[in-house]
Amino acid sequence: MSLEHDLESVAIDIAREAGELARKRRDAGVAIAATKSALADIVTEADREVEALIRTRLNEARTDDGFLGEETGAEPGSTGVTWVVDPIDGTVNYAYGIPFYSVSIVAVRGEPTPDAWEALAGVVYAPVLGELFHAVRGEGAWLGADRLAVNPEVGPAGALLGTGFGYDPATRPGDLELIGRVMPGLARDLRRGGSAALDLSYVAAGRLDGYFERGLAPWDLGAGSLIVAEAGGRFGRAEPDGGPRAPLVVAATPAIFDRLADAAGLR
Known part of the structure; x- marks a missing residue:
């Protein structure tokens, strides 16, 4: 298995686990917030907990890689690979119970800034919708097992x-x-x-x-x-x-x- 495919496999497994944790914490958090605290506090804690899970799993699978997360910042690695993570992308939707939110994980080579990195493998997982988008550099993008392609043309309506x-x-x-x-x-x-x-x-x-x-x-x-x-x-x-x-x-x-x-x- 190539490095890129190995990274994709790791990202898919972790994104699925993280997404299910986010979904469960949201369901539980609504009940807790109704009696004990603000929903905003529950959402913030869920962001942190999901990112902590992702970081732990990545460290277990790829010990020497770097990490850049929305909640916990950056940690350099020694392999040249850095994982860039958004544990819950669409936090306001998440707070309001709108199912359009996702876990986003990408492995990049080089400095972890968009203008400098080379993206190797990435996953976007929407746990409530049950959809997992993934891609490997140079080998296409997929929704589950179905290959993706942008619309080839746009009709006269715009x-x-x-x-x-x-x-x-x-x-x-x-x-x-x-x-x-x-x-x-x-x-x-x-x-x-x-x-x-x-x-x-x-x-x-x-x-x-x-x-x-x-x-x-x-x-x-x-x-x-x-x-x-x-x-x-x-x-x-x-x-x-x-x-x-x-x-x-x-x-x-x-x-x-x-x-x-x-x-x-x-x-």
Whole structure:
């Protein structure tokens, strides 16, 4: 088995276990929050517990690899491989009982920043929906046992696009202005799912024609960007205003990528 396939196998097993833990903690947490504490506290604890499980399992399977997680930060390794992890991507959905959330795990080579790494294998698992998206560099992307491919073309009604908003209210006017640039002449409609990892996976599966969002962290986009690329899509990330505040991400079928990137201000 190649290194990449070994990494994928490890990621799949751990993502499934972590996703089931997240689902069980959410179900239990609602009951606890009703009598003892705020649901927000339960969700925060679930994030930490799920990431701790992932980190433990990765250390058992790949002792000397590095780690970068949303909740616990970075730890360098000695193998050149780093695991970039979002334990619960779509935390607000998770808190409200909306099933559109996921576990995102990707193994990368090189510095654990999106502009510097080479993604080797990635998994996005939606435990409530029962869907596992996965990819190995150079060997395609899959939903379970079914190979994925982005939509080859977009019909005359326009593209179905996905997007998201950051948590900082100060960025909302810019987010709305971005939508106003993208929608006319390009989109038939817009979806706002709430999990970047799943939105990217949906582009790969042809459920969306494209996706754009500002302010994503490395763990939000790591696995999903590989899945898009391996499904034949295109992915881009840039700092459109020259500042560090909110990098812009665009992913789409090649049929509309250039138009979406131009409208969004990616280049």
